[in-house]
Amino acid sequence: MRLRNRDLLRSGLRTFLLQAVWNFERMQNVGWAWCMLPVLRRLYPGRQELAQATKRHLEYFNTHPYLAGVILGCAARVEEKAALGEGATAAEVTAVKMGMMGPLAALGDSFFWATLRPLAALLGVLMAFFAQAEGGSWAPWGVAAFLLAFNLPHLLVQSLGAAFGYAAGDAIVPLLRKVEVPVLVHRMQAAGLVLLGTLLAGLQGFHPPHEEGMAGGLVVAAFGLLAFLLVRRKVRISHILWGALFCSILASYIYPSPFWGQP
Amino acid sequence: MEFTLFDPVTLKVALLCGLLGMESSAALQLMLSRPLVVGYLVGWLCGDVRTGLLIGCLMEMLYGGMLPVGAFIPPDYHLATAITTAGSLRLQGLGMPPNDAVMVFMLLCSIPLAQAASRTEGWARRMNVALCHWADQGVGQGRLRGLRLSVGLALLVQFLRSSLLGWAGVGLLVPLLWRVLVSLPPQIIAGLSRMTWLLLALGLAVMADMFWNRRLISLLASSFAVAWLLIHLLHVPLAAMAGLAVAGSLAAALLAKPSAH
Numbered sequence: 001m002r003l004r005n006r007d008l009l010r011s012g013l014r015t016f017l018l019q020a021v022w023n024f025e026r027m028q029n030v031g032w033a034w035c036m037l038p039v040l041r042r043l044y045p046g047r048q049e050l051a052q053a054t055k056r057h058l059e060y061f062n063t064h065p066y067l068a069g070v071i072l073g074c075a076a077r078v079e080e081k082a083a084l085g086e087g088a089t090a091a092e093v094t095a096v097k098m099g100m101m102g103p104l105a106a107l108g109d110s111f112f113w114a115t116l117r118p119l120a121a122l123l124g125v126l127m128a129f130f131a132q133a134e135g136g137s138w139a140p141w142g143v144a145a146f147l148l149a150f151n152l153p154h155l156l157v158q159s160l161g162a163a164f165g166y167a168a169g170d171a172i173v174p175l176l177r178k179v180e181v182p183v184l185v186h187r188m189q190a191a192g193l194v195l196l197g198t199l200l201a202g203l204q205g206f207h208p209p210h211e212e213g214m215a216g217g218l219v220v221a222a223f224g225l226l227a228f229l230l231v232r233r234k235v236r237i238s239h240i241l242w243g244a245l246f247c248s249i250l251a252s253y254i255y256p257s258p259f260w261g262q263p
Numbered sequence: 264m265e266f267t268l269f270d271p272v273t274l275k276v277a278l279l280c281g282l283l284g285m286e287s288s289a290a291l292q293l294m295l296s297r298p299l300v301v302g303y304l305v306g307w308l309c310g311d312v313r314t315g316l317l318i319g320c321l322m323e324m325l326y327g328g329m330l331p332v333g334a335f336i337p338p339d340y341h342l343a344t345a346i347t348t349a350g351s352l353r354l355q356g357l358g359m360p361p362n363d364a365v366m367v368f369m370l371l372c373s374i375p376l377a378q379a380a381s382r383t384e385g386w387a388r389r390m391n392v393a394l395c396h397w398a399d400q401g402v403g404q405g406r407l408r409g410l411r412l413s414v415g416l417a418l419l420v421q422f423l424r425s426s427l428l429g430w431a432g433v434g435l436l437v438p439l440l441w442r443v444l445v446s447l448p449p450q451i452i453a454g455l456s457r458m459t460w461l462l463l464a465l466g467l468a469v470m471a472d473m474f475w476n477r478r479l480i481s482l483l484a485s486s487f488a489v490a491w492l493l494i495h496l497l498h499v500p501l502a503a504m505a506g507l508a509v510a511g512s513l514a515a516a517l518l519a520k521p522s523a524h
Contacts (some may be wrong), residue, residue: 023391190519192474197486224464249454
């Protein structure tokens with residue numbers, strides 16, 4: 001029996017629980033097999049065949065969770081061909097999975113985790129800080145902006161991934177090659193730097209618990225620059241924090257009244 | 264103020280921690296467990312959204328660079344944020360020490376807490392190996408129900424793990440940390456108070472590192488200059504500036520030209 005749209009949809013939606021049983025041995029394998037079940041049930045009505053096909057999908061599997069649907073669609077296409085005797089074999093299903101999981105993991109990590117999430121977070125932080133500075137009640141919109149900015153592309157990719165992978169079939173590799181992740185990342189870095197520049201300019205409106213004078217502002221700016229240089233050199237953030245705390249406490253012993261003004 | 268394990272706020276925060284513990288890696292991953300969102304939610308539960316959001320923003324900036332790549336388990340930032348926010352809000356307003364010292368102290372204590380909590384995530388993942396073998400065996404014998412049960416059990420374990428840690432954190436750890444905080448000498452309290460701006464500066468440094476691109480440095484400088492002029496000379500409201508920033512960032516994204524390789 002051929003796969004229907006609803007089989008792919010059901011399997012695709014299950015990718016939201018792909019990482020539920022993440023384990024150190026075979027990583028996302030249990031979640032993956034569970035995601036494939038609606039497709040396999042449609043293709044293998046017999047209990048023995050179904051169990052055999054499911055067992056095949058309990059091998060090692062690890063990829064970016066948002067892009068697993070693309071692999072699922074491709075694997076479903078090959079499984080359908082194998083089930084209907086159209087020239088594909090079980091080994092080809094495994095080969096498709098193994099061949100795609102690494103590249104898609106790298107693509108997902110560099111786009112979603114390393115770029116989109118920080119960009120959405122920066123947008124949320126900017127809106128929250130600006131709203132707090134004005135005493136506005138729109139600060140929660142910063143949270144909404146963060147969630148929207150991240151989840152619109154995420155949900156688009158994850159919910160349509162299975163259908164896309166199934167429709168593309170063998171053409172998936174040339175199609176994925178057209179996605180120029182370095183270009184996307186570069187553009188999002190540009191967007192991020194504009195937001196960062198605006199946030200830096202607007203921070204003066206954010207009132208700290210103490211009224212700081214010019215000297216205090218210079219100390220903070222100098223620390224920010226030093227922290228940036230240390231972070232660029234991969235110094236751990238916790239080490240920088242403890243170092244800053246030590247210096248701050250030392251300053252309190254040396255200068256009993258606040259260095260940059262009265263509390 | 265009495266701290267109990269069974270007061271409504273502690274239980275609500277524990278329930279939230281449980282739900283977000285599932286969401287952070289096992290289910291959905293809609294970023295509801297990010298510090299920015301957790302700070303807001305816990306602030307809302309504790310009756311002070313403003314402070315909750317501030318703590319959430321600080322922790323989001325500080326933890327932003329931790330990526331869940333491969334087998335790496337990042338620190339449990341959602342738990343750390345929930346306990347920091349609930350602890351800060353419950354202890355603030357008690358007079359001594361000042362509120363910002365309380366917030367910074369709780370935030371600093373959340374670092375080892377987040378690391379410790381991520382170890383329990385490692386235990387849960389080791390337990391999942393047993394679930395994997397059990398499901399595998401079941402499928403080999405033609406029983407597919409084991410797959411669904413494994414997923415359900417693993418989610419339940421995540422929920423229990425996070426909710427118990429959240430419950431113990433707010434109900435037990437926060438009162439303990441309060442006793443430590445009030446016994447600190449005034450110079451250390453003053454040092455903690457001063458850290459608020461330093462934390463903000465560090466958070467900005469972490470964010471700058473994430474977006475750093477030498478070829479785009481002029482963009483950072485020009486956006487800062489334009490924004491500064493608009494805010495401080497032309498007195499454009501910050502709400503409008505946020506909108507302009509979004510428009511500017513979209514324009515920058517569309518017009519940025521990566522160099523040819």
